Amino acid sequence: MPIRPENRRRYPTDWREISLRIRTVRAAGRCECLGECGRGTHDGRCPNRNGQPAYGTGSKVVLTVAHLDHTPERCEDSNLRAMCNGCHLHYDRDHHRETAAATRRAAIEAAGQMTLTTEEA
Numbered sequence: 001m002p003i004r005p006e007n008r009r010r011y012p013t014d015w016r017e018i019s020l021r022i023r024t025v026r027a028a029g030r031c032e033c034l035g036e037c038g039r040g041t042h043d044g045r046c047p048n049r050n051g052q053p054a055y056g057t058g059s060k061v062v063l064t065v066a067h068l069d070h071t072p073e074r075c076e077d078s079n080l081r082a083m084c085n086g087c088h089l090h091y092d093r094d095h096h097r098e099t100a101a102a103t104r105r106a107a108i109e110a111a112g113q114m115t116l117t118t119e120e121a
């Protein structure tokens with residue numbers, strides 16, 4: 001998953017090296033997802049390998065590195081998981097939905113507060 005411009009500065013300067021080491025050395029080019037993605041399409045570890053056709057779709061696998069807690073600053077090995085694009089997308093999707101919901105809630109609350117303040121004034 002491409003790094004969004006607003007998040008780029010949150011990554012450490014050696015992120016490329018970290019990411020490469022996780023993908024090539026630790027994961028040996030294979031998706032490390034053990035089901036965290038929640039897709040429910042693979043039992044045990046995901047069989048997808050970087051540059052190979054993905055199971056199910058046959059499209060080319062791009063191995064990425066996901067932050068398990070969705071915090072780019074936290075790049076300890078234990079917080080990182082090499083994931084194929086399919087797993088990564090699915091893993092982040094729930095998070096994105098939550099974040100969007102929280103943003104919406106905050107906006108609604110802020111609007112409510114504003115109304116309240118106006119009414120009180």
Ligand SMILES: [Zn+2]
Nearest residue numbers: 031046084087
């Ligand atoms: Zn995968």
Ligand SMILES: [Zn+2]
Nearest residue numbers: 033037046087
């Ligand atoms: Zn997966």
